[in-house]
Structure formats: structure tokens, C-alpha cells
Amino acid sequence: MADVPLQPPATRISNTRTLSDDESQDANSLVAHLTSNPSDYDSHVKLIGLLQRPFGLHPHGSSLLGSQADAPGPGFLRDLRAAREAMDARFPLGEELWIERIEDEELAATNLSLNECAAVVDLYEKAVQEEISSTKLWLRFAQWMTAIYVAATQDDLAREAVQSLHDMHGWSDEDKQVAGQVYTWPVLIDGYWARAVKATKWRIDESHLLWEPYTILLLQDLERSLSTEGVARIKAHFLDRLRTPHATWDQTFQMFSTFISRYENHSYERTMGTVNRECATPKAAYGAREMFELALKKAQASGDRTTKLSIFSEYIEWEAAQNRRKHAFVFELIDNLYQRALLGCPANAEWWEAYVMFLKEEIFSHSRRDVDLLSVLDRSTRHCPWSGSLWSHYLIASENQRLPFSEIEQVKHKATSTGVLDAGGLEEVLQVHVAWCDILRRQAFREGSGEDEQEYAEVGIREAIANMQRLGESKYGKEYQGDPNFRLERNYIEYHTQFEHHTQRHEWRTARESWK
Numbered sequence: 129m130a131d132v133p134l135q136p137p138a139t140r141i142s143n144t145r146t147l148s149d150d151e152s153q154d155a156n157s158l159v160a161h162l163t164s165n166p167s168d169y170d171s172h173v174k175l176i177g178l179l180q181r182p183f184g185l186h187p188h189g190s191s192l193l194g195s196q197a198d199a200p201g202p203g204f205l206r207d208l209r210a211a212r213e214a215m216d217a218r219f220p221l222g223e224e225l226w227i228e229r230i231e232d233e234e235l236a237a238t239n240l241s242l243n244e245c246a247a248v249v250d251l252y253e254k255a256v257q258e259e260i261s262s263t264k265l266w267l268r269f270a271q272w273m274t275a276i277y278v279a280a281t282q283d284d285l286a287r288e289a290v291q292s293l294h295d296m297h298g299w300s301d302e303d304k305q306v307a308g309q310v311y312t313w314p315v316l317i318d319g320y321w322a323r324a325v326k327a328t329k330w331r332i333d334e335s336h337l338l339w340e341p342y343t344i345l346l347l348q349d350l351e352r353s354l355s356t357e358g359v360a361r362i363k364a365h366f367l368d369r370l371r372t373p374h375a376t377w378d379q380t381f382q383m384f385s386t387f388i389s390r391y392e393n394h395s396y397e398r399t400m401g402t403v404n405r406e407c408a409t410p411k412a413a414y415g416a417r418e419m420f421e422l423a424l425k426k427a428q429a430s431g432d433r434t435t436k437l438s439i440f441s442e443y444i445e446w447e448a449a450q451n452r453r454k455h456a457f458v459f460e461l462i463d464n465l466y467q468r469a470l471l472g473c474p475a476n477a478e479w480w481e482a483y484v485m486f487l488k489e490e491i492f493s494h495s496r497r498d499v500d501l502l503s504v505l506d507r508s509t510r511h512c513p514w515s516g517s518l519w520s521h522y523l524i525a526s527e528n529q530r531l532p533f534s535e536i537e538q539v540k541h542k543a544t545s546t547g548v549l550d551a552g553g554l555e556e557v558l559q560v561h562v563a564w565c566d567i568l569r570r571q572a573f574r575e576g577s578g579e580d581e582q583e584y585a586e587v588g589i590r591e592a593i594a595n596m597q598r599l600g601e602s603k604y605g606k607e608y609q610g611d612p613n614f615r616l617e618r619n620y621i622e623y624h625t626q627f628e629h630h631t632q633r634h635e636w637r638t639a640r641e642s643w644k
Contacts, residue, residue, distance in 0.1 A: 172215035280307035373413030516556030520563035
């Protein structure tokens with residue numbers, strides 16, 4: 129999130145042959161609107177959709193490096209990039225828009241040099257950071273990195289193991305030499321494929337799309353340099369997978385059977401029997417959830433997002449009701465269901481709020497220590513920067529995790545400095561100020577604090593009250609009466625009460641005057 133408001137880079141859309149006159153007019157109208165209303169999420173999406181339309185006329189994937197005679201011109205691509213960057217300055221693009229953006233960047237490159245490939249890598253890195261459970265993005269990313277590796281090394285086995293690879297025919301010999309030094313086999317396997325598999329491990333529905341090609345690559349590597357340690361490592365890789373619920377458990381078991389037959393045939397019966405017994409629960413787990421997964425696929429195919437969210441809600445409720453004492457409750461599955469739901473509605477503040485509350489419940493009521501709440505809150509406020517509730521959660525969690533005050537202050541600055549929060553309404557802004565003033569007051573009277581912290585807190589609380597009054601009057605005029613619950617004013621009174629107690633003056637005049 130940028131710290132200052134950004135205006136859309138373009139002020140006028142090029143009138144190219146790829147847009148009709150009406151479309152060009154609509155696009156320019158949207159640009160004009162966004163210039164004065166840069167926080168209008170829907171208008172950003174509409175503008176990108178209009179400008180992306182000509183690229184949608186061209187097939188993606190296999191034709192990326194084909195003839196570009198009919199492709200949109202470079203000026204048009206600049207407009208599209210500018211529109212996406214303007215939106216990206218305020219909001220994440222979401223899974224669908226990220227895929228379109230990366231496909232268009234690939235399509236636009238007539239000769240992919242190593243530098244151009246690296247620019248696409250940067251886009252993938254940002255995309256998977258924002259949409260961490262997207263199998264679509266992770267798979268495309270891993271395929272892209274494999275294509276770079278194959279172009280540098282001419283590794284035919286890797287080419288055969290991974291489908292849909294791009295042909296980097298525009299590379300120079302120098303590009304290939306540099307890529308061979310940078311994008312080595314360990315970097316490809318441990319740096320990209322392993323990351324992708326780990327990030328999507330609990331995607332019960334689609335994790336196999338990454339796990340299977342990754343495993344094929346590992347098996348090919350084992351054949352190249354057979355060792356006892358290598359066999360043990362891949363056996364552990366299989367066992368971890370078989371202990372994890374997923375849609376293709378039977379296929380994984382068959383792959384494991386082939387592996388054991390090939391490398392540990394002397395203990396085949398004992399190994400397979402043990403795995404069958406020990407992994408009976410994860411094997412049955414997908415079957416218990418299959419009705420939800422089939423309903424989700426049906427809703428996805430019909431494009432019915434409302435029904436899809438309703439199914440996710442029922443699914444999560446069912447998962448949460450599983451018995452913890454019998455180990456039927458699986459935190460990772462519920463966590464991933466929230467992530468999957470949010471892939472389809474990335475700007476839905478209510479779903480982010482529900483996800484955050486679930487994580488807080490796990491942390492505070494069930495003593496779960498492996499939850500990165502701050503990371504989730506960072507992504508939630510990036511996706512819904514207008515939500516004062518999410519920002520207040522972020523501020524309070526930052527304080528609870530004992531972040532340095534300067535970092536907590538930076539979170540508050542992100543919340544209030546872009547103008548997006550104001551667009552959410554007075555209540556959203558007020559929630560942030562209330563959380564911030566609570567933190568200021570606690571910081572002022574914590575152990576080791578002094579006059580500087582207390583003065584900073586008092587000034588901060590007074591500024592918050594004044595800022596809310598100015599904002600309210602700018603929206604409603606002089607008749608604005610302020611917060612009917614006096615939340616900031618009560619905070620100010622509490623500050624003075626604590627100050628008198630802290631300094632042992634016990635003179636309550638200032639607090640009383642504030643109340644009046």
C-alpha cells in the first residue's frame with residue numbers, strides 16, 4: 129500500500145483500432161472518474177476489463193511467442209499497464225486479474241529475453257504473495273521457472289515432466305549462460321517447486337496439480353544420482369503426502385506402491401500394509417468432504433458466487449464442529465477454506481473479518497502458536513483498505529505481539545494516509561482512531577514510560593478528536609454533532625484519569641473538565 133494517494137498514471141486512453149469508438153469513450157470516462165475518485169474499486173476493475181478485452185481476443189499460453197501481427201500495439205499495452213498499476217497502488221488485483229495481467233505480459237513479448245523473463249518472475253512473486261493459496265498462480269509460476277531452466281540447460285527430462293512450457297526462442301547465448309548460473313536445478317526444485325507445493329499443501333481439492341509434477345521431477349533426479357539418502361528423502365515425501373487429506377489419495381498411494389516396488393521391494397508388503405493402516409484417516413477424509421467439494425465445483429462452473437460463498441460457509445461450519453479430542457478437527461483445512469473462499473471474493477471485508485476472528489479464537493482460546501496473524505491482517509488490509517475494523521485488528525495485534533512502536537505507528541499511517549479509508553465512511557475512520565488512541569494511552573503509562581510518551585499520547589488523542597470533527601464537518605457541514613458514543617472523548621478522559629493516578633497527583637480537575 130502506497131503511503132500517499134496516487135492518481136491514475138494515464139489521463140487519456142489511446143484510441144486504437146482494437147477498441148470501438150464507444151469502448152474508447154467509456155474507457156476515457158472511467159479514467160476521468162478515477163482521477164477524481166481514485167478509491168473506486170469497481171471502476172478500476174471496469175477500466176482494466178475494457179483495456180484487457182483486445183488481449184482476450186488472442187489465445188493464451190501456447191501462442192505467446194507466435195506471430196504478433198494482430199496483437200494490440202505497444203501504446204495500448206502501456207495504457208493497460210498504467211491502469212493496472214493505478215489499481216495495484218491501492219488494491220490487490222485478486223487471482224483472476226493477476227492471471228490476466230501475467231498472461232498479457234507474456235503475450236506482449238515478441239522475443240523473450242532473460243530480462244523480460246525476469247520481469248515476469250517479479251510479477252509472479254508479487255501475485256503469489258498476495259494470493260498465497262492459488263493453485264492456478266503457483267502452477268503457472270512453477271511452469272514458468274521450469275521453462276527458464278529448460279531454456280538455459282536444454283534438460284529434456286524436465287521438459288517432459290512439466291506440461292505447458294513456453295519456448296524461450298528469443299534468448300541469446302549470453303542469456304542462456306547467465307540463466308544457467310542463476311536458475312540452477314536446486315533453485316528450481318527447492319526455491320520454486322517446493323515453495324509452491326508447501327503453499328498449496330492443504331488445498332484438498334487441487335494440491336495434486338502441483339504435487340504430482342514436483343514428485344515426477346524428484347523421481348527423475350533420483351534416477352540421475354541414485355543414493356540411499358535420496359530414496360529415504362523421497363519416501364518421506366510420499367509418506368507426508370499420504371498423511372495429508374487430498375482428492376487424489378488413491379493415485380498417490382499407487383505412485384508410492386510403484387516407488388516402493390522399484391527401490392525397496394524387499395519390504396514391499398510390510399511397508400504398504402503399515403501405510404494402509406496408519407493413513408486410513410486421511411484417506412477417508414476427502415470422502416467425508418466430497419459432497420461439499422462437488423457442490424463448490426458446480427457453483428464454480430455456473431459462475432454463481434453467492435451460492436459458492438454460502439457453500440463455503442456451510443463447509444467451514446461443518447469443519448469447525450469436528451471433535452478436537454478425537455483429532456477430527458483439522459485447523460489447516462479450515463484455514464485453507466477461508467483462503468479459498470477469499471480467492472473468489474478478495475475484496476469482501478466481512479469474510480476477511482470472519483477469517484481473522486477464527487484465527488484469533490485459535491490463538492487465544494486454543495493456544496495455537498503457529499498462526500501468522502500479522503501476515504493475514506496485512507493481506508486483509510491490503511485487500512480491503514477501506515475497512516476500519518480490519519485496520520483496528522491489525523493495530524491491536526501489532527501491539528499484542530510487541531512490535532516496536534515505530535512499526536505500529538507505520539501501520540496506522542498506512543491506514544490513514546491514502547484516502548481509501550475515508551471512502552469507507554466516518555465509522556471506519558473512527559474505528560482506526562479509537563484503536564490508535566487506546567494504544568497511545570497504554571504506551572504512555574507502560575513500565576518505563578516518561579513525560580515524552582505521555583505528551584505524545586495526549587497530543588495524538590487530541591489530534592484524533594480534531595481530525596474526526598473536521599472530517600465529519602466536511603461531509604455533513606456544521607451540524608455534525610460527532611460520535612454519539614463519545615469514544616475518543618472517553619479515551620481522552622481515561623488518559624487524564626490515568627495520568628493523575630500515574631503521577632500520584634490525584635487532582636481530577638482535568639478529567640472532569642474534559643467530561644464537561
